[in-house]
Amino acid sequence: MSQRLADRFADCRAANRTAFVAFVTAGYPTLDATVPALLELERSGADVIELGVPFSDPMADGSTIEAASVVAIKNGVVYSDVLKYAAEARRQGLTVPLLLMGYYNSFLAAGVDETCAEAAAAGVDGFIIVDLPVEESWRIMSPAAARHNLSLVPLAAPTSGPERIAQAAEAALNPIPGMVYVVSLLGVTGARDQEAAAAKAERLAECKAVVESIRDAAEKLGAKRTDLPIVVGFGITKRAHVEEFGAFADGCVVGSKIVQEIGAGGIAAAGSLVRELSGGPLAAVGQKAAFAKAQKSEEQLAAQKKHADKWNFGESVFGGRFIPETLMVAHKELEAAWNHWRNDPEFKAELATLRRDFIGGPTPLYHAKRLTALVGGAQIWMKREELAHTGAHKINNAVGQALLAIKLGKKRIIAETGAGQHGVATAAACALLGLECIVYMGAVDCERQKLNCFRMTEMGAKVVPVQSGSRTLKDAVNEALRDWVTNIRTTHYIIGSAVGPHPFPDIVRDLQSVIGNEARAQMLNQTSGEHGHVTFSNGPGRLPDVVVACVGGGSNAIGMFTAFLGDTHPSKEPAQGHVRIVGVEAGGEHGPWLPDGTETDKHAATLTNGVVGVLHGSRTFLLQTPDGQIKETHSISAGLDYPGVGPQHAQLKASGRVEYKFATDSQALDAQRLVSRKEGILPALEPSHAMHTTMELAKTMRPDQIVLVNLCGRGDKDMLHVAKARGVVIDTNVILTKDEGYATMDGANQGGN
Incomplete structure (x- = not known):
């Protein structure tokens, strides 16, 4: 032809x-x-x-x-x-x-x-x-x-x-x-x-x-x-x-x-x-041209086929570098830079100092005793990553990549965000390090995360509402990639999750692995060693039986899971080495199927009901139509409302090492309220999905067993959204001074006479 x-x-x-x-x-x-x-x-x-x-x-x-x-x-x-x-x-x-x-x-x-x-x-x-x-x-x-x-x-x-x-x-x-x-x-x-x-x-x-x-x-x-x-x-x-x-x-x-x-x-x-x-x-x-096959x-x-094998996870088909030619050299440079700086003693020391002094780590390990007693069964322990600066795990990746951008000589930073937490974290990191910051956010997500949008602008970031597509996270990623294609020579893209083309899933995993490394050492009361700390003395002194985290793109989950992936001896108890790992996706309204078995698209359970495809630079599981169009998704939590997932999660599912379940919107809301009222801890909607599954798992286990969950974000950002979901009306017209308050009340009283 x-x-x-x-x-x-x-x-x-x-x-x-x-x-x-x-x-x-x-x-x-x-x-x-x-x-x-x-x-x-x-x-x-x-x-x-x-x-x-x-x-x-x-x-x-x-x-x-x-x-x-x-x-x-x-x-x-x-x-x-x-x-x-x-x-x-x-x-x-x-x-x-x-x-x-x-x-x-x-x-x-x-x-x-x-x-x-x-x-x-x-x-x-x-x-x-x-x-x-x-x-x-x-x-x-x-x-x-x-x-x-x-x-x-x-x-x-x-x-x-x-x-x-x-x-x-x-x-x-x-x-x-x-x-x-x-x-x-x-x-x-x-x-x-x-x-x-x-x-x-x-x-x-x-x-x-x-x-x-x-x-x-x-x-x-x-x-x-x-x-x-x-x-x-x-x-x-x-x-x-x-x-x-x-x-x-x-x-x-x-x-x-x-x-x-x-x-x-x-x-x-x-x-x-x-x-x-x-x-x-x-x-x-x-x-007639000379033509020879x-x-x-x-x-x-x-x-030739082996040329790109290093871009995949293990022997799997997942991962890769599916990007426009304009970005290829920059990715090669980024890969080389990360392979160097991740092992550089000074870079590691600077990152560790910022984890301690700016982010507030190590974040605590917490035994949720009242919740455990209520649920019955296994002990529930929490990795309190929501106590990190800016209110979520996202700050670990944002600070690390911002430092890397400086090493690359790039002073302009772009990012995408769904729930807003990655945008807030990136804005904070850029403010700290003196970098220009532009954050792309779906217009719908801007509406359901107005407070986070304002937080970003207060820290000097420019928030760009994305009006194309479903106007949610996937469209914010598309727009950020368009910006990067245009400005590749001056700009670094801080991808917020363990998604995208190689080496981004590796970079995000490595930067978020501090969560799992700390949690594992805390569980074992390791007060010394590479991941130990003098304060790690309140753990149970053994590994958990199950580790749980929510999964959207999958950054908090891969950061938590990585430290436990090697504990793979099914015949052994956790103290000897075996840890079951469970990721929890957004089941949306009913999960992938209605009660009568009819399939529905009102969810974001990619690993539960997706098929293999290519999106945003990597091959992974996607929610897509038979002809390859990416489906619209649904979740009450903006941070899980994504039709793909990190390629390493796809590989872990395919290998059977990690189990993936889903929790629905209503289950997440119920779990958020229950944890708040029993422990005085308000989880974000994203980890509330994981909290639901954690409690369900605990019910089926013995009292001497342990479920460890990553509480990756706090729920302040979600309160207006949750209030609306619960039918509660909150007047956000703030009274700035007491005089204004008196005038408002007097006017209301006069109007009632």
Whole structure:
């Protein structure tokens, strides 16, 4: 199939023409517009067409294409429809090369080999997959595409170094010759009509250098400089731009401008735009390009597949680095920096000092005697991480990554937050260390966590409400990633949970492991040693039988669990080494199933009812539709309201080492009230889920056994939300002075006379 792609570029070269690559979103603006749009694009001068596969969470796309995807998904388009559009366009006479452009989860959900076979049958020539770097593509997608004679187009960016440039050239030439897509700037897709002249000149020079370096790399691989077509995209909106970039590239890609035009003026208007930008249709001269499918040895294929193995957890499929090319070098640098600084004595000492003096650690171990007596059965012990500064465990990660950002020379910090606790922690860490702080938060979460939003702004952070998607945590992550793609050279992204691409799950786990390390030493009364402390003397002197923590993304849980994962001897009592570990997810209204067994989406129990997919840079369990769209979730707790989970939790579930259960909204509310009234401790809604399961487990156990739960956050932040859930009205119109109070009361009394 890629012969068609090679021939088209040969025709363009023979005509001394810059190939015009046009993008359109499948199913936008209506389902029946796609095939006519494809045909019109070709008639108007498109030499290659990218057919966008709509995805619910397009982290590298700007507002125009994201909005088009939202409309298409609302229209009901699914991945199989995209293939039908391609096949029908071919049947009606489409002749130019056709590439599917999208995100890996869409193709993974359909089955990689199956989707390649079906795409080839539909007349598709290849794929551009935004979040599939070459290392990850070598595992499955590249071999599958090659079996069906499809090109897998790699991307290169201004941040791509020599190693990545060489990989892109090799991937584009072997095993199926195709092309390289060069991202002309740092950022997301979108029109940039107001770009300053100096910025554009810098972009042209930088982009030309990338293009020339790819051609150099192709020559080193034995190809001619003209054998490998290179196209440039992002921010090209005028014929002048096509001519400027076409002076050194083989083709130019235009997407957002076409999508805008088709949305505003329809197919004819989009056709007029393409005719203007492309210079009109090419009179094909029938050039036949040299085309040879490369054959790779089994050893070469095996070596390539192993390339990204280190990004996964153990031998599992979970983890990885599924991100846009723009971020790849930064992640490599981040990985190297963390591997160095995590073992640096001075860095560790500085972190330990901040845990003690700023965060307030070690946080106490607490025997909940009244709750134990009420529940009956096993003893309930709590790791009181809610007593950490800012009210949750999130501060451990925020402080550690802020210190790391300084080591990286980056003074601008971005973060995402759901319940607001990570945002508050990041704002506090940035205020402490003198860093700029921007926090992305779903608009819905801003409403249910107004107090935390105000806390962040009081510490100097800028809070950005995210209006896209479900306007909750996953959308805040998407927006933070878009910011990072744009500002990667100056900005560090402090991801708040043990999610995302490698090495973030490792970094967050390592920084949060202080919770489990302290808890284990406290249980054993270790007053000395690496994790011991002179105050650790009030524990039971033995390991717990069960360790429990709530799981959303999973940072507090992985921080707690890590210290106990090695205690895996089922025949032994805890004092000798065996500890059962249980994670608790948000069951929402009823759990994944209604009482009658009907499945429901009103939950966030990802490990209970999810399937394997790729989201926000890693392969893990997701709540998704059969065609790979990410589902909306529900939880009364904003911090657990997430459709994915950290990849190490996915690996621990798959291995059987950790059990994962769920608690519903009402069970969490009841547990919060019970713990508050029996112990005088007000847990946040997130650990209230874990408290419910802790009490249920304790009921089934002996009085000499122990359940240890991580109380990872305090409930102050949730009080307005909980009050509303309980039907309690709280007047938040605060009286600032006693005089104002007297006036208010006098006015009320007079009104009553």
